[in-house]
Amino acid sequence: MTTADEARSRTWPSLVGGRPRVNRWSVLALPAVVFLVAVFLIPLLAMTLRSVNDPPGAGLSNYQQFFTQGAYVRVLTNTFWIALLATVSCLVIGYPFAYLMTIVSGRVAGLLLIAVLLPFWSSLLVRTFAWQVLLRDTGVINRILLDLGVISEPLTLIRTTLGVILGMSHILLPFMVLPIYAVMRRIDPEFSRAAANLGASPATAFLRIFVPLSLPGVLAGCLLVFVLALGFYITPALLGGLKDQMISQLIVQQIQQRLDWGFGTAMGVLLVAITLAFLFAASRAVRLQDVFGSGIGED
Amino acid sequence: MTAEAMTPTRPAAGERPALVLRALTKHFGSAVAVDGIDLDVRPGEFLTLLGPSGSGKTTTLRMVAGFMAPTSGSIEIDGSDMTRVPPHRRDVGMVFQNYALFPHMTAAENVAFPLRMRRRPGAEIKKRVGEALDLVKLGSFGDRYPRQLSGGQQQRIALARAVVFEPRLLLMDEPLGALDRKLRESLQLEIIRVSRELGATVLYVTHDQEEALVMSDRIAIFSMGRIEQLGSGADLYDRPASLFVADFIGESNILRGRYEVDGGAGGWMTRDETRWRVGAASAGRSDVASGAAAALVVRPERMRVLADGATPDGLNTADATVDEVLYLGPDIKYQLALPWGQRISIREPRELDARELERGERVRIGWKVEDGLLVADPASA
Amino acid sequence: MTESWRQPRRILMAALGGLTVFYLLAPTLVIVPMSFTEAEILSFPPQGFSLQWYEHMLTDTQWSTSIVNSLIVAVLTAAVATVLGTLAALGLSRGRFPGRSLVNGLVLSPLIVPVVVIAIGMFGLFVQWKISGSVLGLVLAHTALALPFVVVNVGTSLQTMDRNLELAAANLGANPRRSFMHITLPIILPGVVAGAIFAFITSWDEVVTAIFLTTARFRTLPVEMWEQVRQVVDPTVAAVSTTLLVVTTGLLLLLVFVRRQAPA
Numbered sequence: 043m044t045t046a047d048e049a050r051s052r053t054w055p056s057l058v059g060g061r062p063r064v065n066r067w068s069v070l071a072l073p074a075v076v077f078l079v080a081v082f083l084i085p086l087l088a089m090t091l092r093s094v095n096d097p098p099g100a101g102l103s104n105y106q107q108f109f110t111q112g113a114y115v116r117v118l119t120n121t122f123w124i125a126l127l128a129t130v131s132c133l134v135i136g137y138p139f140a141y142l143m144t145i146v147s148g149r150v151a152g153l154l155l156i157a158v159l160l161p162f163w164s165s166l167l168v169r170t171f172a173w174q175v176l177l178r179d180t181g182v183i184n185r186i187l188l189d190l191g192v193i194s195e196p197l198t199l200i201r202t203t204l205g206v207i208l209g210m211s212h213i214l215l216p217f218m219v220l221p222i223y224a225v226m227r228r229i230d231p232e233f234s235r236a237a238a239n240l241g242a243s244p245a246t247a248f249l250r251i252f253v254p255l256s257l258p259g260v261l262a263g264c265l266l267v268f269v270l271a272l273g274f275y276i277t278p279a280l281l282g283g284l285k286d287q288m289i290s291q292l293i294v295q296q297i298q299q300r301l302d303w304g305f306g307t308a309m310g311v312l313l314v315a316i317t318l319a320f321l322f323a324a325s326r327a328v329r330l331q332d333v334f335g336s337g338i339g340e341d
Numbered sequence: 342m343t344a345e346a347m348t349p350t351r352p353a354a355g356e357r358p359a360l361v362l363r364a365l366t367k368h369f370g371s372a373v374a375v376d377g378i379d380l381d382v383r384p385g386e387f388l389t390l391l392g393p394s395g396s397g398k399t400t401t402l403r404m405v406a407g408f409m410a411p412t413s414g415s416i417e418i419d420g421s422d423m424t425r426v427p428p429h430r431r432d433v434g435m436v437f438q439n440y441a442l443f444p445h446m447t448a449a450e451n452v453a454f455p456l457r458m459r460r461r462p463g464a465e466i467k468k469r470v471g472e473a474l475d476l477v478k479l480g481s482f483g484d485r486y487p488r489q490l491s492g493g494q495q496q497r498i499a500l501a502r503a504v505v506f507e508p509r510l511l512l513m514d515e516p517l518g519a520l521d522r523k524l525r526e527s528l529q530l531e532i533i534r535v536s537r538e539l540g541a542t543v544l545y546v547t548h549d550q551e552e553a554l555v556m557s558d559r560i561a562i563f564s565m566g567r568i569e570q571l572g573s574g575a576d577l578y579d580r581p582a583s584l585f586v587a588d589f590i591g592e593s594n595i596l597r598g599r600y601e602v603d604g605g606a607g608g609w610m611t612r613d614e615t616r617w618r619v620g621a622a623s624a625g626r627s628d629v630a631s632g633a634a635a636a637l638v639v640r641p642e643r644m645r646v647l648a649d650g651a652t653p654d655g656l657n658t659a660d661a662t663v664d665e666v667l668y669l670g671p672d673i674k675y676q677l678a679l680p681w682g683q684r685i686s687i688r689e690p691r692e693l694d695a696r697e698l699e700r701g702e703r704v705r706i707g708w709k710v711e712d713g714l715l716v717a718d719p720a721s722a
Numbered sequence: 723m724t725e726s727w728r729q730p731r732r733i734l735m736a737a738l739g740g741l742t743v744f745y746l747l748a749p750t751l752v753i754v755p756m757s758f759t760e761a762e763i764l765s766f767p768p769q770g771f772s773l774q775w776y777e778h779m780l781t782d783t784q785w786s787t788s789i790v791n792s793l794i795v796a797v798l799t800a801a802v803a804t805v806l807g808t809l810a811a812l813g814l815s816r817g818r819f820p821g822r823s824l825v826n827g828l829v830l831s832p833l834i835v836p837v838v839v840i841a842i843g844m845f846g847l848f849v850q851w852k853i854s855g856s857v858l859g860l861v862l863a864h865t866a867l868a869l870p871f872v873v874v875n876v877g878t879s880l881q882t883m884d885r886n887l888e889l890a891a892a893n894l895g896a897n898p899r900r901s902f903m904h905i906t907l908p909i910i911l912p913g914v915v916a917g918a919i920f921a922f923i924t925s926w927d928e929v930v931t932a933i934f935l936t937t938a939r940f941r942t943l944p945v946e947m948w949e950q951v952r953q954v955v956d957p958t959v960a961a962v963s964t965t966l967l968v969v970t971t972g973l974l975l976l977l978v979f980v981r982r983q984a985p986a
Contacts (some may be wrong), residue, residue, distance in 0.1 A: 066898075071813025071825055074806045074869060078828055082866045085843035086835070092846060135742055142739040158745045164750055164970055165927035167944050168963040171951055172749035175756070175764060175960075182752055182766040212749060215742075273836025275930055280951065289969045290838040297842050298934075307846070310839040317836060408889050428892040429901075441890035445908045454904075458895035502894070 086314070089307045096304030104308035114292070118312075121289045124203065124278070125271035128210040129218075132267050135211065136218035137260065143219075144226045155223075162216040170277045173209040174200065177281065201283035209277045214270060218263040225259025265324040269317055289313055357420055359384040359542035360405065360510055364584070365414035367566075374400045376566035377414070382542055387533070389545045389553040392563030393589075398546045399514060401563075405544060406512055407431045418676040419509050429458075434503035434511040434541075438518050440495045442487040448476065449483030455506040473505040474498075476535055493524045495631045500532065504539055511536060513545045529556055550590050554578070562586050566654050578640075580626060584716045587638040594644065594685040597718055600635035610637050610715075613681065620711040627715040636718040641688040643712040646675070646698065647705045656707040665701045673697060677706065692719070746855075750967060757960035764957050768824060775961035785958065788946040795857060795942060799864040799925035804918040806865065807872025808910075814873070815880040825946075830870045837930045840867070845934040855937040863935055864925040871924060872917030879913025912980050918978050923970055 139158075143151045176182045177199035184196040199205050229252060237247035254275045281311055282288075289309060296306035305335040307329060360382040367375040375397040382388050390398035403409045405416055407428030423431055442451050451686045454471050456466045462487045474480045477497040487495055496516055503511060513532070517525045533556055536543045547553055551558050556576040560567045562577065562585070570582045574590075574617065581587035584595065598612035606621035608631070617637060652658065661677035664684065668691075669676075675687045675698060687706060691697075734784060752766070760770030810829055814822065832840065844863050887909070891901040916932035916952045929944040936945050947962050 047821075065817060068813055068817035068819040070809040071817060072817075074810035074813075074829060075825055076872070077806055078832075078866060078869065081844070081862045082832060082840070083828075083873070085847040086839070088847050089839070089843040101747075138735070138738050139742045142735050146736070153744070156738065157746055160971065161746050161750060161976070163974055165924060165929070165944060165966045167927070167929045167947060167951075168753070169750055169968050171947070171959065171963055172753050172953070174955075175753065176749055179766075185766050207912060212745065215746065246949060269834070273838055275838045276948075290836065293838055294933075297845070303846065310842050313836055314839050317834065321834065406889075406893055408892070427897075428889070429895050429897050431893075432895075433893070435890070435893040437886050439884070439886060441884065441886040443887060443890070443905060443909075454891075454896075455894035458900065506895070649761060 046138075065246060068341045081296055090311050092303055093308035093311050096307065100304050104304045105312070107305060108309060108312065117287050117289055117292050120286065124206060124210070124286065124288060125268050127203070127207050128214055128271040129264050129268045131207055131211045132214050132218040133260070133264060136263065137222060139215075140219050140222040140259075143223050144229075149276055158216045158219050161212070166213055168192055169213055170209055170280050173205070173212065173277075175203050176282050177208070200281060201286075203282070203286050205281040206278050206286050209281045210271060210274060213277065214267045217266045217270060220264040221266060222256060222259040225262070225313055226256050261324070265320070272317060272320075273313060356383065356677060358382055358417075359386070359419060360404070360544065361415075361417040362401070363415045363417070364466045365401065365404060365416065367397075368412045372683070373566050374403070375411075378568055379564075380568065380571070382396065382416065382544065383558075384542055385540050386399075387536060387543045387545065387556060387558045389547060389557040389560045390563055390573075391547060391550060391553040391560050391589075393548060396563035397566040398563040399667060402512055402514055402544060402546050406433060406435050409474065412667065430711045432506075432508055434508035435507070435512045436496070436499050436503050436511075436516045438515045440487070440499040440516075442495055442499055442502075446486075447483060447491065448479070448485050448487070451487070452483075452502045452505050453496060456500065459506060469505055473501040476504070476538070477501045477531070491552045492520050493528060496520065496528060498592055500535060504541065507539070511539075511541045511543045513543065515547050517656065518547075525552070532556070554590070562589060564589075581638060581714060582627070583637070584636055584718060587636075587714065587716055592641050592686065592688075593638045594641060596637040596639065596683075596685075596713075598635065598637070600629050600631065600633055602631040607710075610635065610713075614672060617659075617713065618710045619713060619715050622711060623715045624712060627717070629715055630716050634708075636716050638714040638716055639708050639712055641674070641686045644687040644706055645686070646687060647707045649705075651705075653707075655710055657710055657713060658705055658707040660667065661704055661706050663698045663700055663704060666698060677704070703719060753963045756968070757957055757964045759957050759960075762956065764955055764960060767800060775957045776965075778958050779961045779965070782958070784941070785943075785946060785962065788941045788943045791857075791940060792943040795860050795864060796922045796925040798857070798861045799868055800918045800922040802861065803865045803868040803921040804914060807869050807917055807921070808914050810869070810875050811873045811876035811880055815877055829873050832867050833870050837867070841931040841934045844931060847905075854935055855940055857940070860935045860942070861925075861931060861986050863931045864928055865921075866920035867928065867931070868924040871920035872914075875920065876910060876913045876918035879910040883909050892959065912983070915980050916977055919973050919980075923973055926969065938939050 093099055096104075108118075133166065139154070143154050146154070153180045167259075174181070178184070179196040179198070179200070181200070183199060184193075223259045233251050233255070234244075234247050237251045238244070242250065272288075273290055274288060275294065278286055279291055280289045290313065293306050293309045293313070298307065302308075345662070355659075358381040360380070362378050362380040365375055365378040366373070366381075378397075378401060380388075390401060392398045398491050400409065404411050405418075405425060407423070411424065415422060417423065418431065418433065437529055442448075443454070446454070449470050452470045453466050456469060461469075470483070471480065474483055477500055479494060479497055479501070482490065482494065482498070487498070489551055490498065499516070505637070516532075517528055530636040532543075545553075545556065555571050557574060559571060560577055561571045564585050568575060570586045572580075577586060581590065581593075587593045588595070596610065596612065596613075598610040598617075600610055600619065602608040606654060608619045609623045610617045610619055619637065624654065627635075635646065647653075647658065659679055663675055663677050666673065667676070669688075671690060672688050673691045675689075677685055679685060685706075756764055756766060757766045757771065757775055758771050759768035760764060760772040760774070761768070779789075810825075814829070816824055840863075844859075848854040848859045848863075883906070887905055888901055892898075896904060927944060928942075928962045929948055932942045932945045933948060936942060938972070941949075943966065944960065949960055950956075950959050
């Protein structure tokens with residue numbers, strides 16, 4: 043008798059009583075499924091196969107090669123490290139910003155949202171290039187600081203971990219702000235008023251009531267940023283030094299320059315596996331629906 | 342239910358019913374929403390499906406509209422079996438609770454839509470749309486979009502759209518639920534007027550018993566997927582067939598006890614040391630067995646406060662203490678407590694000279710024997 | 723939120739907010755004036771005012787062909803992704819079939835897999851299929867990446883649409899096809915257009931799969947920029963960046979405009 047029940051049984055293409063298992067609308071999803079399987083899944087599967095078959099009969103040797111060489115493992119740990127740093131920096135910048143969005147008026151919140159979304163949709167390459175221009179020895183920041191007399195020699199900002207983090211945080215910030223904001227919006231302001239009425243100072247109410255309630259959004263945002271950061275290529279390539287190399291750069295190097303498909307694809311599989319592992323682990327802690335938007339047709 | 346408790350459901354000989362439901366059933370998994378409904382609706386009749394939420398009335402309506410397939414049973418509209426016919430071929434008019442006006446079309450385009458679907462020529466469409474809009478007194482509003490109309494205006498456009506193609510049957514799913522009281526009352530009359538002008542048969546769903554009483558020729562009271570009683574408003578009010586109906590329609594005082602038949606005519610209700618007479622007519626209409634738990638239903642306006650010392654014949658009486666006195670304008674309502682703590686209410690017109698009771702006063706109340714309606718009491722064992 | 727405010731806290735929050743907005747917007751905005759410099763190198767502050775770098779971008783064959791290529795690929799991607807994605811959203815929203823949540827996941831998965839991996843996977847197979855380095859190959863790749871955006875946009879439109887409208891259309895005599903054409907489609911059109919715009923932007927800005935699936939003869943604008951950016955940085959790159967930004971921002975404004983026009 044609920045509308046959900048009604049919707050489920052309301053299928054006029056097949057008016058035989060009871061609930062049909064498949065209705066006519068389902069076939070519309072087919073073209074996209076076929077397309078994605080052919081253009082997206084099969085390439086990934088082929089890549090996985092290649093990782094154990096190139097050179098022929100390689101088995102797990104490509105993977106072994108990766109884990110037994112210190113240089114490669116360092117790249118992996120560095121990838122985690124940079125992703126972690128990016129996550130923390132996005133959290134530090136993004137949490138107060140999301141909070142600010144909840145306390146200003148509707149119009150200002152809308153403007154702040156635009157400020158977050160506009161760069162989100164701008165080209166990643168353009169933004170990374172912009173940071174390159176800012177951070178170079180002859181770049182904007184150094185020019186301003188030199189002209190103001192704050193420093194006498196240019197600071198090395200580019201080809202450093204700091205540069206990479208600045209660039210990556212800039213790009214990943216919306217992914218932190220949006221989930222946190224979404225959760226914060228739903229926190230009933232009555233809770234804070236109740237806390238005040240019961241004797242809590244504004245600071246206590248914030249720390250003990252508001253922050254814990256906002257944690258699902260924080261977790262979702264951190265997860266999203268971390269997972270995305272793992273796969274970054276353009277930004278570390280342009281802004282980072284040799285020490286800051288991330289695994290995606292290694293992959294591209296193997297494929298484009300060394301033409302070592304077996305090794306390159308193995309690292310690709312590794313990266314995907316790590317990504318999926320994190321997502322899976324976190325799906326236990328956070329409802330992924332809040333992260334990636336609600337599933338379509340889940341009524 | 343004995344035959345006398347209901348007005349006949351079969352139409353007069355030679356008059357084909359506009360809508361026939363036979364053993365109509367709907368299951369949702371293991372839940373039974375509609376449990377074998379039988380209903381005949383006469384042509385031109387205004388029949389309301391009345392009941393609380395979840396009683397199956399909306400589900401029944403949606404099956405008649407074709408939005409839902411019945412689990413079993415049949416639906417016949419004007420003699421043709423429509424059970425398996427998809428909704429776009431049923432030719433019934435429907436007014437939704439939230440109007441369902443197409444937001445991207447003007448009011449006139451909304452009303453024209455069913456005619457366009459039937460591929461009527463443009464000139465005819467224009468004419469009939471104009472007539473339909475005039476019918477609901479919104480002739481000059483055709484160019485407005487739904488968002489530019491008030492709730493009441495939207496509902497009237499929805500009504501115009503539902504009747505413009507002259508359907509044989511008009512379905513209404515709580516169409517006035519979202520409107521405020523005054524608007525609701527004026528639209529109730531509007532709907533009656535329109536349906537009478539068209540001679541349409543109307544199947545109306547509501548949970549508001551006052552609305553049902555005002556508008557309907559007959560009312561079918563729904564409870565848990567079944568029709569508890571079918572009859573005119575007067576039938577249901579004066580001769581409820583069950584405790585549910587008595588409680589749902591109008592106010593009632595419910596006196597529970599045990600029923601004993603007394604020879605040929607009527608019987609007695611006993612509760613502790615009190616005994617009340619049950620009239621022959623009421624006993625005859627109900628099917629309460631002798632010795633069974635039962636209830637006597639007495640409407641508040643049928644109970645009277647008796648003058649001191651008076652015990653006229655033909656009255657059942659009880660002692661009571663006045664609890665609350667409520668002024669209702671032309672009437673006065675007393676809430677009293679019976680000796681065993683139960684609260685009852687009495688409603689009387691206010692007489693200019695009569696003394697009004699005070700709280701705490703002990704009085705004797707009484708009602709005519711034939712005003713006590715006997716019904717079964719399913720609650721007690 | 724407690725209504726008791728203390729001024730210093732408010733000022734601090736506003737300052738932090740302003741700083742963050744500055745951090746978000748300043749880098750990209752800095753590029754714009756630098757593209758108009760008269761000098762031969764990228765410098766800040768820009769010297770003079772000249773459109774020479776835009777001229778260079780449009781007249782230099784490498785840059786101009788890459789712009790045209792980007793446009794072609796983006797338009798085709800938008801078209802294919804919109805059709806496939808709208809159908810998929812309808813199928814997921816209105817359809818009932820086993821494995822629906824799996825299909826849902828599949829459609830959204832290009833967002834999750836790191837794009838570098840997608841790129842090498844496609845590159846490996848497209849080379850075998852002989853479509854690498856062609857418009858077809860790149861359009862296929864970009865469509866896969868853009869599909870989730872279309873499905874999410876159209877899906878949201880479908881979900882927020884009043885279901886009763888389709889029931890009303892059926893009741894009034896519209897068969898399923900006519901109900902879709904006259905009622906459903908006009909109402910979800912803003913969602914479809916939004917999806918198309920996001921698909922275009924996704925392809926227009928996409929760089930990683932393009933790096934692999936383009937050649938020296940067939941390049942898109944982002945790839946051309948990528949090649950240039952790692953070597954000699956002349957202000958043309960700034961002009962290109964500004965162009966990319968202007969197109970994207972323009973489309974987003976168009977999107978806001980379209981959303982305002984939504985009837986429902």
